[in-house]
Amino acid sequence: MILPVLTASLLGYLLGSIPFGMILTRIAGYGDIRSIGSGNIGATNVLRTGNKKLAILTLLLDGAKGATAIFLISLLFPAPYFLLYITGFCALLGHMFPLWLKFKGGKGVATALGVLLVLSWPVGLAALATWLATAAFSRISSLAALVAVSLSPTFAFFLGNDQNLPLFCALTAMLIIVKHRSNIARLRRGEEPKIGQKKKEAA
Secondary structure, three states: OHHHHHHHHHHHHHHHOOOHHHHHHHHOOOOOHHHOOOOOOOHHHHHHHOOHHHHHHHHHHHHHHHHHHHHHHHHHOOOOOHHHHHHHHHHHHHHHOOHHHOOOOOOOHHHHHHHHHHHOHHHHHHHHHHHHHHHHHHOOHHHHHHHHHHHHHHHHHHHOOOOOHHHHHHHHHHHHHHHOHHHHHHHHHOOOOOOOOOOOOOO
């Protein structure tokens, strides 16, 4: 069992740590995304370059890396199911704390959604729909993310396919909320920028 756990952990972390936002913005000629807006490598900050297609591609790839890691582990080790949780959580850790960027990565929302969509698509869709609805109403990406991840354990309880999924969602939500602590402070002050808004200290 040691080998499957190590494989799941390493594969999840390594795939999760691929900084697509930084790679894509460099290829597109925008330079280092860490010098733009909030300095975050995620899709919200990529959007501050003004390139919506690039932001969408970043969002999709950040989600896909978590999903891909779980899919590959499920092929290598069809059982037990908890290996998928380990893979997904390590993919999230890889995105948030990538070795290549001195452990300064993104906030994990897209990666978490990708993981949830593979673990239990009804839960993933519910979280995604919550994010989209909140984002459309508030135009604040961080608020949408916080609402979606906070509700994900409830979605997992009622819609999930495994009794341990609510706990996984709760742990994931806590990690994402901690990564959003500066956003929460700005939300309380009424200073959090809206989606696409350029600001030095953005989400």
